[in-house]
Amino acid sequence: MSRCTHSHDQGQIHELVIKDLEVAYRTNTVLENINLQTHCGNSLALVGPNGAGKSTLLKAIAALIKPAKGSVTWSGEKNTQCRGGEFAYLPQHEEVNWDFPITVRGVVEMGRYSQLGPWKKFTADDNTAVEQALDLMEMNGELAERQISELSGGQKQRAFIARAVAQEAHVLLLDEPFTGLDRDHTANLTRLLRKLTKENRLVIASHHDVNTLADIFDHVLFLNRTVVAYGECQTILTEENLNLTFATTAHV
Amino acid sequence: MSELLEMLEMPFFRRALVAAALIGFTNGFVSGFVLLRRSSLALSALCHTMLPGIVIVVLITGVLNQAGAFIGALLASLIVGLGSIAVTRHTRLPQSTALAIFFTTAFALGVVLIPYAHTAQNLEEWLFGSILTVSDADLKVFFGIACFTLISSTLFMRPLLLTLFEPNIAAVQGVSVRWMNYLLYALMIFALMASFQAVGSILSIGLLVVPGAIVSLYTNQTRWLFWGGGVVGCLGAVLAVIISIPLNISAGPAIVLVLGVLFLIAYLGSPSYSPLKRSPKTNISNHTST
Numbered sequence: 001m002s003r004c005t006h007s008h009d010q011g012q013i014h015e016l017v018i019k020d021l022e023v024a025y026r027t028n029t030v031l032e033n034i035n036l037q038t039h040c041g042n043s044l045a046l047v048g049p050n051g052a053g054k055s056t057l058l059k060a061i062a063a064l065i066k067p068a069k070g071s072v073t074w075s076g077e078k079n080t081q082c083r084g085g086e087f088a089y090l091p092q093h094e095e096v097n098w099d100f101p102i103t104v105r106g107v108v109e110m111g112r113y114s115q116l117g118p119w120k121k122f123t124a125d126d127n128t129a130v131e132q133a134l135d136l137m138e139m140n141g142e143l144a145e146r147q148i149s150e151l152s153g154g155q156k157q158r159a160f161i162a163r164a165v166a167q168e169a170h171v172l173l174l175d176e177p178f179t180g181l182d183r184d185h186t187a188n189l190t191r192l193l194r195k196l197t198k199e200n201r202l203v204i205a206s207h208h209d210v211n212t213l214a215d216i217f218d219h220v221l222f223l224n225r226t227v228v229a230y231g232e233c234q235t236i237l238t239e240e241n242l243n244l245t246f247a248t249t250a251h252v
Numbered sequence: 253m254s255e256l257l258e259m260l261e262m263p264f265f266r267r268a269l270v271a272a273a274l275i276g277f278t279n280g281f282v283s284g285f286v287l288l289r290r291s292s293l294a295l296s297a298l299c300h301t302m303l304p305g306i307v308i309v310v311l312i313t314g315v316l317n318q319a320g321a322f323i324g325a326l327l328a329s330l331i332v333g334l335g336s337i338a339v340t341r342h343t344r345l346p347q348s349t350a351l352a353i354f355f356t357t358a359f360a361l362g363v364v365l366i367p368y369a370h371t372a373q374n375l376e377e378w379l380f381g382s383i384l385t386v387s388d389a390d391l392k393v394f395f396g397i398a399c400f401t402l403i404s405s406t407l408f409m410r411p412l413l414l415t416l417f418e419p420n421i422a423a424v425q426g427v428s429v430r431w432m433n434y435l436l437y438a439l440m441i442f443a444l445m446a447s448f449q450a451v452g453s454i455l456s457i458g459l460l461v462v463p464g465a466i467v468s469l470y471t472n473q474t475r476w477l478f479w480g481g482g483v484v485g486c487l488g489a490v491l492a493v494i495i496s497i498p499l500n501i502s503a504g505p506a507i508v509l510v511l512g513v514l515f516l517i518a519y520l521g522s523p524s525y526s527p528l529k530r531s532p533k534t535n536i537s538n539h540t541s542t
Contacts, residue, residue: 089424114425
């Protein structure tokens with residue numbers, strides 16, 4: 001679906017650069033002055049209180065919303081057409097049509113469409129990618145054949161993560177990927193995100209639990225309508241930064 | 253039976269059967285998209301809106317034909333559709349409310365204007381359908397609409413499904429969500445245009461909703477909705493035209509009645525959703541469904 005000039009060999013570094021980003025809904029400015037530079041092989045957590053603009057930032061990176069100001073470039077290109085297939089996006093649950101007559105396997109197969117385009121046939125490789133994604137999220141067997149509304153909250157989440165994985169995207173933008181997961185599946189997803197970053201992919205996810213932050217992600221961006229702090233978890237994850245980020249009343 | 257064979261001798265009846273098959277198939281096929289889009293209400297608004305569009309074209313041009321009706325219906329639905337979107341954008345009214353205001357107003361306007369439209373044809377036939385009076389030219393139009401529906405939706409099935417399932421993920425996967433939405437609107441409007449001569453502007457929504465709903469009771473595979481809906485719509489419409497003769501009822505309402513009854517049977521016989529099977533023993537399978 002996309003025509004891009006750059007290649008995606010392992011070892012080649014692709015940068016995601018956000019410059020002076022400002023996003024507004026009507027007259028209400030949600031994000032301003034966002035500057036960020038990261039590259040594939042990293043995992044980055046977006047942390048902040050409700051309404052801090054975490055989901056909005058993910059959507060802006062995914063080019064789902066137009067910034068009022070500033071830019072997001074991936075691999076030096078602003079061209080959003082280039083991102084078809086290279087970006088995978090996990091939305092929050094309420095935005096999905098759960099009554100869709102489709103099985104878990106069907107959802108995961110949809111992930112392959114960005115590589116296949118509208119017409120190419122499913123190959124053995126595509127089926128392998130689907131099977132592997134289902135296996136990784138432990139959604140294989142009977143679960144894979146269920147209609148999606150017959151799943152629990154955590155299973156729904158795993159089905160959509162499996163879809164994003166099957167897409168074999170370069171950049172994974174995940175909105176609260178750990179929501180609804182039990183302890184075992186949280187550990188499982190943690191391992192998966194680690195594996196994906198090791199494969200030289202870029203993982204950006206909004207995250208709620210400050211305690212598990214450093215176990216899962218390398219970098220953190222504390223967000224409250226603008227960047228409060230950004231850097232490696234070890235150096236940035238301080239009491240002071242947490243207070244600065246979550247002290248919403250202090251801004252009023 | 254002999255009466256039916258006698259009827260088959262009549263060219264107008266054969267035309268009506270072909271028209272029912274084409275219209276039923278097209279609408280049934282598109283009904284899959286309507287179901288996935290969860291837009292039955294908006295469509296109901298759309299087909300009510302076609303009335304004033306057509307009446308106003310008749311008032312201006314003095315004649316009632318396919319092309320004029322199409323343009324009038326299209327313009328009216330565009331005005332109502334875009335108007336409701338504009339109102340939603342600038343107020344806090346939900347779009348369903350804005351749409352309801354616009355389409356009932358438009359429909360009322362149409363009803364008020366009907367007495368002023370004098371044509372050779374009976375305007376009421378356009379409102380409630382006149383499948384027994386279709387011409388060869390009409391059949392060509394229906395055939396063209398059926399071809400457009402099949403070809404465009406087959407070519408773009410994947411991006412269409414991605415868009416319907418979750419437009420945000422679709423956009424990130426590189427689908428032009430906006431163009432897919434235009435295509436969906438075009439498919440629905442064409443299907444309505446076809447059915448509106450068969451069952452009229454008010455009942456046409458039934459033909460465009462029921463077949464897909466019937467199929468959805470029996471499958472978790474998205475792709476079955478379209479061809480399954482097409483077959484159900486086609487068979488239902490043809491059956492209705494045939495039985496309307498001995499029963500001496502109008503063909504248009506007969507089509508929607510037959511589909512309604514089929515839905516009821518399908519609902520009661522559905523292995524997963526039937527209210528008759530919600531007993532503690534969930535695996536009773538006296539009703540085998542196909």
